[in-house]
Amino acid sequence: MNLEYTPEEEAFREEVRAFLKDKLPQRLSDKVRTGKRLTKADMEEWHAILNEQGWLAPHWPEKYGGTDWSVMQKFIFETELAQAHAPRVVPFGLSMLAPVLIKYGTQEQCEHYLPRILDGTDWWCQGYSEPGAGSDLASLKTSAVREGDHYVVNGQKTWTTLGQYADWIFCLVRTDSSGKKQEGISFLLIDMETPGIEVRPIKLLDGDEEVNEVFFSDVKVPVENLVGEENKGWTYAKYLLTYERTNIAGIGASMAALEQLKEVARTTKRGGTPLIEDPLFAQRLARLEIDLENMKTTNLRVLDAAGKGGAPVAESSMLKIRGTEIRQEIGGLMRRAAGRYAQPFVSESLDEGYNGAPVGPEWTGPVSSQYFNNRKLSIFGGSNEVQREIITKAILEL
């Protein structure tokens, strides 16, 4: 057993670092580091820079513009990006839809859609959840009825992240309600410009609008927009969800955020002494760091097994649970560290170019809204309760 980087991996890390130093705009990393809102243009700018380098979709096959990186290289890449405070890559097209198309789509679909994901022509959003179908996703009702060379789609999706920016939505729709609910689901690609689609924003508890409701009334979708076979969508959906889960675990993001938290703990004084010397706060911090160190290795073990062709179902759920708990705890400790300055909420100060009077240490500005916003991590991508169901099913064999 050896957890050291090989000389090749070390060299790769240097290469990634050099790239980031050279190409990651300070304006963007400053925004990420200080918790400012990223605009659509910000995210597109970063995608374009990565794409230029050929690093926007490292997990895709090389023939579609991916890389031949090892599991370890992908991990190094992810953590270096996060530690440099690069914006997170928007996952919907790149990490959710693309793997499904590559595995289950036609040659034509891959050739048409994948380049458009890379060059930013199409912004995708995920149309899985419905008001009545959250954890019980398979009970979804949005229907697609075949009429000649079209499907006619009716129903409603909800919680659609960044749907307000999207050109396209990949949807799970019901094409058969006669048998088992999982067996009548299809995977459909829908152009958001099609008549009959309406997007309404949902305001979240932090006051921001990042999710939407999407309504479909008699929306005509060409049959060639079906992915794979009709009524087999559940299989594809589950395949996609495993990708989504490990992504949400966000080890790299946690490593970067923990560094920031430790810096805050060293520099923020309470009652005259730095927080890191406060025994109670230090204990919280130490537990968190220990958990994250453990998690890093667990993550690598899972990636390693997956890379060797294993299907680590229970383990990927474990990563999702603990990864999100760690992210939430880091946010929680940032909030605690802010003390009474966790209370002010100057929404405008989270936008670029704000130059109003500062309130409290600069890092305190976004901590409470991030803490509350982070509640989503244990809810989406399959809630942490649902992950525990998956784990027990896999290990208990009852």
Added chain:
Amino acid sequence: MDFAIGEDRQMLADTMKRFFAKEFDWEKRLKVIETEHGFDRAMWGTLAELGVLGALFPEDAGGFGGSAFDIGTVFGEVGRVIATGPYLGTLMAGRLLAAAGENEVLESVIAGEKLLTFAHEPAYDAESGDTRDVSASKSGDGWTLDGAKGVVEYVGAADLVVVTAETGEGVRAFLVETGSDSVEVIDYKLVDGGSGGELRLSGASAKELSAVTDEAIEAAKAAGVVALAWEGVSVMDELRDQTLEYMRTRKQFGVPIGKFQALQHRMATLALEIEQARSAAINAAAHFDKPERDRFGAAAKYTVARVGNLAAEEAIQIHGGIGMTWELPLSHFAKRMVMLGHVLGDEDEHLARYIELMRAA
């Protein structure tokens, strides 16, 4: 042993409940928190008329209550509807006015004519990266104050502020009127919908609150701790009840989600913890006039903050996506709950204080 709250206090609670039900429904709250100062000045006046503010102070100071259980009763009702307004500032600053025998000023506060708040914690100073506090110096017959205070609740709306300041011979309390050039207020909204601000004083003339000592300031804060503990318990009760109701009605996999044992046991734990928090709040009130006041205060603030976080996080989690929306009252209760932990010291600070007092005892 008697755990009944008493007839008069029950009447006060009922009056507040009726008033809020009629005048402060959810739509109203959503509107109010979008206003400049995040609370309704007119409603504040009506609450004063109903005697709600008077209940926070003893008779000899012009009130008609003032015991820890009176305070708890008022703040318990405030928490039930997460009313916004300078309740806490009024309580703590008002107790100092009372201690100084400033009955006339206090009467105008109790009557709802003047709005009062309390500025005690130092401000963060961007230049030095450290905190900056207020100091007082004698000038002629009076005093002038210089320096800054941070996150002063509702200071943007206040007519009067009780400010603590270092005099060179210890910390004393002073009364400052807002509105002059020497009193600068930078106000902002708070996460839970109310408002606060930074108070910057440059040669502000102030009246010393005579006879107000360190101990009086500690007592005012102790009253604030009791208030927040009782308020917190009511917020938790709401979080629990709203979540239980959702568990009965939200269906997934063909059954109400309340049928899932994984969720049932978590709600059982939460219910248990909330009863512990309620007892902590009662303990704090019961020892308010006793030598163990601060130990029980610390215990209550610690317990309520810890359980409060649990309640807020579990309530949102068990609601799923809908629990994260602005539209659902629940998320506002969760925000208020968590933010209460950031007022007058957090969970860790109170646990540390408890340890200190435990060792000394």
